[in-house]
Amino acid sequence: AQxxxxxxxxxxxxxxxxxxxxxxxxxxxxxxxxxxxxYPNRGLQFLLKYITGDNLVKGSYGFExxxxxxxxxxxxxKPSALVSDSALYFCAVRDMRNFNKFYxxxxxxxxxxx
Amino acid sequence: xxxxxxTPRYLVIGTGKKITLECSQTMGHDKMYWYQQDPGMELxxxxxxxxxxxxxxxxxxxxxxxxxIRTEHFPLTLESARPSHTSQYLCASAADRxxxxxxxGPGTRLTVT
Numbered sequence: 001a002q003x004x005x006x007x008x009x010x011x012x013x014x015x016x017x018x019x020x021x022x023x024x025x026x027x028x029x030x031x032x033x034x035x036x037x038x039y040p041n042r043g044l045q046f047l048l049k050y051i052t053g054d055n056l057v058k059g060s061y062g063f064e065x066x067x068x069x070x071x072x073x074x075x076x077x078k079p080s081a082l083v084s085d086s087a088l089y090f091c092a093v094r095d096m097r098n099f100n101k102f103y104x105x106x107x108x109x110x111x112x113x114x
Numbered sequence: 115x116x117x118x119x120x121t122p123r124y125l126v127i128g129t130g131k132k133i134t135l136e137c138s139q140t141m142g143h144d145k146m147y148w149y150q151q152d153p154g155m156e157l158x159x160x161x162x163x164x165x166x167x168x169x170x171x172x173x174x175x176x177x178x179x180x181x182x183i184r185t186e187h188f189p190l191t192l193e194s195a196r197p198s199h200t201s202q203y204l205c206a207s208a209a210d211r212x213x214x215x216x217x218x219g220p221g222t223r224l225t226v227t
Binding site for chain 2: 090105
């Protein structure tokens with residue numbers, strides 16, 4: 001089965017500190033991995049994706065993610081958190097047997113305190 | 115900001131009513147999706163479409179139906195709403211590119227009383 005897991009329901013970080021939101025995946029073959037952010041009462045917004053190439057992927061709003069094949073991880077990172085980064089973050093993987101389907105993690109709530 | 119719209123944004127309706135949730139996109143995307151999401155929880159795929167006149171069921175069993183008569187329009191219908199249908203419904207679209215990142219609408223929060 002293809003899936004992603006987000007082991008932390010919530011991450012708390014102080015403004016200005018680095019942040020990491022964790023994601024691990026389970027797929028057959030090379031994964032297509034995505035991060036999305038959801039602000040209250042809004043739909044999800046695409047942040048970044050890994051398809052192939054450089055393991056460090058840069059995305060919107062200063063976020064980046066590191067693909068680690070040996071650890072089957074795709075953690076989201078930002079060097080310096082902002083209060084406005086507080087939101088719900090979802091990791092997702094594309095179904096490599098049916099390209100039209102995606103599987104989402106359970107989400108991690110990021111709280112950035114001033 | 116992606117051009118994908120959902121109406122209504124909020125809906126409170128009684129048990130047994132028929133409802134249709136609207137979703138439209140102006141990006142010309144072939145692929146469209148409906149997800150069900152309980153507040154702050156993971157998304158579950160309930161329907162998707164490759165293009166006009168093609169629809170498929172997702173992984174989550176659903177009593178809803180969808181249609182895709184036009185590229186830009188992908189409505190979801192519940193013939194008889196029940197309290198168990200209370201949830202948030204998110205519509206998304208994706209271009210027919212290999213990477214396939216999705217663009218999401220703002221969602222419809224449905225409450226069935």
